[in-house]
Amino acid sequence: RRSLAKGERVANDSGHSSICDALLTAEPGAITFEINRKNLAGAIAVSDEAAAQAMRDAMAHLKLVVEPGGCVAFAALSSGEIDLAGKCVAVVLSGGNVDFSTYAEIMAAA
Numbered sequence: 001r002r003s004l005a006k007g008e009r010v011a012n013d014s015g016h017s018s019i020c021d022a023l024l025t026a027e028p029g030a031i032t033f034e035i036n037r038k039n040l041a042g043a044i045a046v047s048d049e050a051a052a053q054a055m056r057d058a059m060a061h062l063k064l065v066v067e068p069g070g071c072v073a074f075a076a077l078s079s080g081e082i083d084l085a086g087k088c089v090a091v092v093l094s095g096g097n098v099d100f101s102t103y104a105e106i107m108a109a110a
Contacts, residue, residue, distance in 0.1 A: 001043040003028050004036065019048045019102070022069030022095065044082070050075040052106045058093055059107065068106075070095030 003010045011027045018024055028036075036043075046054075051068045054075035058064045066074075073091045076082050082089075098106075 001045055003033060004040060004043050007037065009033050018068075019106070020051055020069040020072060022067060022097070023072065044076055046072050046075040046079060046081060050079045050081075052109065054078055055098075055103075055106055056110050060110075062093070064093055065096045065098070065103065066093045067095035067098040070097075 009028045009030065012025065014026070016024065048068070051072055054071040055066055055068060057078060058066045058071055058074065071093055074093055077084065077089065077091055
């Protein structure tokens with residue numbers, strides 16, 4: 001998000017952690033950044049709690065085990081970060097690469 005706002009790749013602070021570890025990177029990749037810079041209108045971020053709630057919702061309502069990074073778009077939609085009024089929206093839920101203890105902890109926090 002910061003890179004898109006600045007128009008160039010911006011390194012992330014080291015030592016940052018998130019349950020969405022699949023999305024953590026030291027710096028956006030050169031190729032993917034250029035694709036995104038040219039094609040995206042912007043970007044948003046969701047909190048770890050929003051991602052965790054999206055995981056719980058995916059299990060409760062869809063019976064899907066989804067890893068935290070694989071449900072951030074669902075989290076953004078569910079938390080109201082994106083205006084959906086009058087829009088038809090599709091979202092992809094992906095990945096089950098979450099260890100059992102982490103998944104159980106997130107589910108128990110409901």
